[in-house]
Amino acid sequence: MIENQESIQLINTAIIKGKEKRIDTTYEERLNQACNSSAIKSISTAISLLAEQEKISYDQAAIQIVETIKELDKIWSDYVLMEGINNIKKMLKESKTHH
Numbered sequence: 001m002i003e004n005q006e007s008i009q010l011i012n013t014a015i016i017k018g019k020e021k022r023i024d025t026t027y028e029e030r031l032n033q034a035c036n037s038s039a040i041k042s043i044s045t046a047i048s049l050l051a052e053q054e055k056i057s058y059d060q061a062a063i064q065i066v067e068t069i070k071e072l073d074k075i076w077s078d079y080v081l082m083e084g085i086n087n088i089k090k091m092l093k094e095s096k097t098h099h
Helices: 004-022 027-035 038-054 058-097
Strands: none
């Protein structure tokens, strides 16, 4: 039987290799496209506007914008996950009552 530490190492390696397979290796091209998009130009304008309104640096404004978008994304991911979990619970409850 393998040791616990060895099992953890094997599992971690398997997780990393699994993620590696899903990575889109065209990241340079994708990054270039994103950086030259109209959305980035609009974000640049928003950074300038926020920095001016809040009397903060451009760096601080950019960080606030990115962190806010990340937080919104996380909130919606959590919401969708909870909806899925609640639907599964409901289906399981219904399947128990039908047996």
